[in-house]
Amino acid sequence: METQKAICPNCGASITNTQNCEFCGSLLIRLQQSGINIAASDYKDDGKIFQGLVGALKRNLDLQKATNYTTAVSTDICVERNGKNIFVASVVDLLLALDETVFFPTKDDDKEHLMITFHYAPDSVSGDELRLRKFRNLDIYELFTEHISIINGIKWYEYAIDFGGDVEGAARLISKVIHEVESIPYEAKIECYTNSGDDIDKSRATLLGEDIAVDEEKSWLAKNWWWIVLLILSIFIRLIL
Numbered sequence: 001m002e003t004q005k006a007i008c009p010n011c012g013a014s015i016t017n018t019q020n021c022e023f024c025g026s027l028l029i030r031l032q033q034s035g036i037n038i039a040a041s042d043y044k045d046d047g048k049i050f051q052g053l054v055g056a057l058k059r060n061l062d063l064q065k066a067t068n069y070t071t072a073v074s075t076d077i078c079v080e081r082n083g084k085n086i087f088v089a090s091v092v093d094l095l096l097a098l099d100e101t102v103f104f105p106t107k108d109d110d111k112e113h114l115m116i117t118f119h120y121a122p123d124s125v126s127g128d129e130l131r132l133r134k135f136r137n138l139d140i141y142e143l144f145t146e147h148i149s150i151i152n153g154i155k156w157y158e159y160a161i162d163f164g165g166d167v168e169g170a171a172r173l174i175s176k177v178i179h180e181v182e183s184i185p186y187e188a189k190i191e192c193y194t195n196s197g198d199d200i201d202k203s204r205a206t207l208l209g210e211d212i213a214v215d216e217e218k219s220w221l222a223k224n225w226w227w228i229v230l231l232i233l234s235i236f237i238r239l240i241l
Contacts, residue, residue, distance in 0.1 A: 009038040010169060025166040027143075027173075036139050041176075048186050049171045050178065053077070056192035057114060057167045060091060063196045064112045075194040077174065078207050079184050085191055085208050088178050090117050091170070114163040114170045118144075118177065124154045132157055134181045140173065 008015050010026035018033050020026065032038055056075050063073045075091040091114055122129035135141060144159040163170035178184050195203035 006032070009044070010166070020164050020166075025164045026169045027161075027163055027166060028169060030143055031140060034142065041139070043169070043172050043176070045172070046168065048179070049168075049175045050077075050186065050188070050190045052190065052192055053171045053174060054167055056194050057091060057170055059194045060114065061112050061165055061167065063194065067196055069111070071197045072200065073194070073196040074200045074203075075192055076204055076207055077178070078191045078193075079178070079182060079188065080191075087119075088182050088184070088190075089174055090119075091115065091174070112165045114165065114167065116161050116163060116170060116174055118159045118181075120157045121154050122157070131181050135159070135177065138177065138180060140176075 005014050005016055006018060006029060007013070008021040008024065008026060009028040009032050010021060011024040013021060013023040015021050015023065015029065018029050021029055028038060028043055031041070031043060036043075038044060056077075060073050060075045063071075067073070076087060077089045077091070078085040079088050080086075118135060120128045120132040120135065122132050144161045147158045147160075149156050149158065161173075163173070175186065178190070179186055184190075191207055193203040193207045
């Protein structure tokens, strides 16, 4: 039986893998196989990528390799809305907030992955009903794996797609979703923060403008309050003697 071949819409190579190009890793072949007109879409237009996004995703892959794929790596993407940064997407190699066995049961943990996730809670988050509707109207919606769960009584709609090591392709797709769903112009400034392991929470707090220094101070006080009390008592006793 003759092996079916196709042309990768990203690099132009002749390929046999209709999930990921075996030469450049692109997932664009999936869009083409789904009947999406690549030439008429934004998925090959590098001019429609948010500034700084490609660099952030490259750092994500570098951190994955540096940790030998054993430590969680996250790239959080935010935009400013009403004077406050809000998440619009997350890119993770090991799904931090989701059950990866639901989304990627056959994922190879020894290889790099740019897993793009979008989350919507229309029952509790203002504007998420409209965002979810816009997301589901995208031509690439069917390429995402959907998982609906209820957490603390709140219904969450979660979507994930694995872009492997295709940085540019991932950046184009993320940019299109942010542009279409969040109505953010391509020339707008986004904030990206990539980190790994225990530093992920700190980087997210920094991105959202939370005061890490205060939290660390509270943590230090909680651990050392007894010695502080003893010191104060010692000083007080010396003063009255």
